[in-house]
Amino acid sequence: MDFKEKIRVIPDFPQPGIRFKDITTLLMDGKAYQAAINELVEKLKGTEIDLVVGPEARGFVVGAPLAYALGVGFVPVRKSGKLPAETIEVKYSLEYGKDALAMHKDAIVPGQKVLIADDLLATGGTISATLDLVKQLGGEPVGASFFIELSYLNGRQKLEGLDIISLVQYE
Ligand SMILES: O=P(O)(O)OC[C@H]1O[C@H](OP(=O)(O)OP(=O)(O)O)[C@H](O)[C@@H]1O
Numbered sequence: 001m002d003f004k005e006k007i008r009v010i011p012d013f014p015q016p017g018i019r020f021k022d023i024t025t026l027l028m029d030g031k032a033y034q035a036a037i038n039e040l041v042e043k044l045k046g047t048e049i050d051l052v053v054g055p056e057a058r059g060f061v062v063g064a065p066l067a068y069a070l071g072v073g074f075v076p077v078r079k080s081g082k083l084p085a086e087t088i089e090v091k092y093s094l095e096y097g098k099d100a101l102a103m104h105k106d107a108i109v110p111g112q113k114v115l116i117a118d119d120l121l122a123t124g125g126t127i128s129a130t131l132d133l134v135k136q137l138g139g140e141p142v143g144a145s146f147f148i149e150l151s152y153l154n155g156r157q158k159l160e161g162l163d164i165i166s167l168v169q170y171e
């Protein structure tokens, strides 16, 4: 399936100069959404995974169905102040801003093999911060999966050593 055809590009959102890749048009097409998750599952064959970790909010839309399809647990990474139990936090920056991400302290058993999932890899700031949280809790990162990769922002370089899978690339 041509997933790029299902993604809408909105110029100058949320600020001038950003070409926003809107996945809501893919998500509303049930067959396309299912095919996208299935294709990630296919690409992950042979990778041992105990847990999927996904950052708020769009990482939930990719990470949770992926975890369900793989038959493993899902751990949400949330923006600061949203998780109810004890957390660890890390500050990060992205293509259009800065924030802090948090994870429950007891979310990962040390040694668990962790796949990180999100809708889109841009500068890699979000995933680096997520990776940092996973490592702080003793998780073993085994890869990162995305619907979209903005290759021109070189997020891969920031995630050196991590196996990266994406369905659609923008050069
Ligand atoms: O590679 P980066 O430069 O970090 O950018 C990618 C991140 O930006 C978007 O999330 P955003 O922070 O806009 O939050 P949202 O998912 O809540 O919309 C996107 O869903 C990724 O998580």
Ligand SMILES: Nc1ncnc2[nH]cnc12
Residues within 6 Å of the ligand: 018, 019, 020, 021, 022, 094, 095, 096, 120, 122, 123
């Ligand atoms: N260009 C972009 N489109 C959609 N989400 C993003 N997150 C960071 N950069 C983005």
